[in-house]
Amino acid sequence: MRLEHIGIAVANLDESEKLIAKLLGRDPYKRETVAEQSVTTSFFTGGSDAAKLELVAPERATGPIQKFLEKRGPGIHHLAFEVDDIAAEMRRLREDGFELLQELPSEGADDKLVCFLHPRSTNGVLVEICQSKGA
DSSP states (O other): OEEEEEEEEOSOHHHHHHHHHHHHTSOOSEEEEEGGGTEEEEEEOOSTTOOEEEEEEESSTTSHHHHHHHHHOSEEEEEEEEOSOHHHHHHHHHHTTOOBSOSSOEEETTTEEEEEEOGGGTTTOOEEEEEETTO
């Protein structure tokens, strides 16, 4: 398992992309809407062998990111860890007492299958595990 990306909830994706592009000195490499999660994401590389940054903006007023923004405001939303076999990792985590927010992996952004762990079982941090679809 390795840190794949840090997800940052943002209210305005265009403004946030400009800010992060200015900070990092490079543009995002991908923007993608994930209808199932009601979000649009924008990805920045983290540099050589570093985790990526994912900006996550709500697509509608009732989605989970919108609720997060209303409750907590913009900021770090989740940590994502890449795994080789998401189904096996989900079983292991469940057996080790972690609370998964879903029974099966779902389609995520950046060509990934994803599963989220409830923050109450991970010291208050929303954790995503992900696997590249090509893996």
